[in-house]
Amino acid sequence: MRNWKGKVAVITGAGSGMGEAMAHRFAKAGMRIVVADIDLPAAERVSADIVATGGDAIPFKVDVCSEDNVQALADKAWDHFGSVDVLCNNAGVVPSGRYRPIWEFPLEDWKWSFDVNLMGVVHGMRSFIPRMIAQGTDGHVVTTASVAGVVSGAGSPVYSAAKTAAVRATEALYASLKDIGSPIGVTLLCPGLVNTNIYRSERNRPSELQPAAGVAEETPELKAIADNLYRSAISPETVAEMVFEAMEKRQFYLLTSDKFDHSIKLRSDALLSRTNPNFESLLELSKGDVDEQETA
Numbered sequence: 001m002r003n004w005k006g007k008v009a010v011i012t013g014a015g016s017g018m019g020e021a022m023a024h025r026f027a028k029a030g031m032r033i034v035v036a037d038i039d040l041p042a043a044e045r046v047s048a049d050i051v052a053t054g055g056d057a058i059p060f061k062v063d064v065c066s067e068d069n070v071q072a073l074a075d076k077a078w079d080h081f082g083s084v085d086v087l088c089n090n091a092g093v094v095p096s097g098r099y100r101p102i103w104e105f106p107l108e109d110w111k112w113s114f115d116v117n118l119m120g121v122v123h124g125m126r127s128f129i130p131r132m133i134a135q136g137t138d139g140h141v142v143t144t145a146s147v148a149g150v151v152s153g154a155g156s157p158v159y160s161a162a163k164t165a166a167v168r169a170t171e172a173l174y175a176s177l178k179d180i181g182s183p184i185g186v187t188l189l190c191p192g193l194v195n196t197n198i199y200r201s202e203r204n205r206p207s208e209l210q211p212a213a214g215v216a217e218e219t220p221e222l223k224a225i226a227d228n229l230y231r232s233a234i235s236p237e238t239v240a241e242m243v244f245e246a247m248e249k250r251q252f253y254l255l256t257s258d259k260f261d262h263s264i265k266l267r268s269d270a271l272l273s274r275t276n277p278n279f280e281s282l283l284e285l286s287k288g289d290v291d292e293q294e295t296a
């Protein structure tokens with residue numbers, strides 16, 4: 001077993017959902033937590049909850065789109081706790097909107113999605129990894145990508161393209177750390193559907209990235225399906241437990257669901273056989289991605 005007691009974890013997007021659940025799970029293992037989020041009251045609430053149960057945590061307001069902000073987060077973590085052992089690049093957003101072909105998405109959606117879902121991860125790597133390497137301790141880095149980063153097709157291209165890039169960047173991180181013989185482990189978390197507030201991401205869209213034509217509304221049918229899917233999806237606490245186990249085992253690929261395996265295989269087979277792909281709908285696949293215990 002790796003020794004987590006007294007280690008320091010910095011988690012972005014820790015004010016809600018999976019980040020919040022990881023913060024609690026890691027605190028339970030004796031880690032000290034920097035609860036980082038663009039939503040400061042949410043970060044303060046999570047941090048206070050950890051302290052109230054005997055843990056050690058501080059809140060920090062960060063916009064992961066800003067390299068300066070993420071650098072300030074790293075400075076704060078090292079100043080306050082003296083080390084950083086675990087980094088979770090977890091903050092993410094899904095621009096809302098009905099199903100559309102790729103050419104209809106506004107540039108503001110592209111920019112926001114790539115700023116948070118890709119550059120947030122890159123900023124985290126640039127600000128933390130060199131200092132974690134210099135520290136020389138047995139650390140761990142988690143990227144929260146998505147199953148949308150490893151399957152393909154027409155759905156959610158703005159989100160999926162950014163998550164695909166985050167997958168590739170995290171594979172490069174894993175390879176580079178291995179090349180230099182670093183003891184730092186890496187986990188690439190690719191969740192299927194999880195019951196969080198991700199479906200309400202628009203709450204965090206910056207005003208300068210509001211599309212000129214307004215944020216595209218979901219069709220009522222799609223909204224009803226999505227509401228129902230998210231309600232019956234697995235819990236963020238279940239995912240946090242999986243992440244903790246993956247850290248223990250130094251497991252790199254962590255897919256929370258096997259419902260997408262066939263789709264991943266179809267794509268890989270088409271690529272290797274040089275045949276045209278036959279993509280499956282992510283929405284249809286997600287309908288099977290529910291936790292039976294929670295829906296019972």
Ligand SMILES: NC(=O)c1ccc[n+]([C@@H]2O[C@H](COP(=O)([O-])OP(=O)(O)OC[C@H]3O[C@@H](n4cnc5c(N)ncnc54)[C@H](O)[C@@H]3O)[C@@H](O)[C@H]2O)c1
Nearest residue numbers: 013015016017018038063064091092146193194196197198
């Ligand atoms: N919920 C799912 O079904 C699902 C599936 C696959 C991947 N993911 C990914 O999981 C991660 C966590 O999301 P979640 O599902 O817990 O959703 P969530 O909305 O509950 O939590 C996301 C957190 O990120 C924060 N955040 C948003 N923009 C930020 C920014 N610019 N800087 C700092 N913090 C910011 C939000 O305030 C929020 O607290 C995201 O990367 C998301 O893309 C979610």
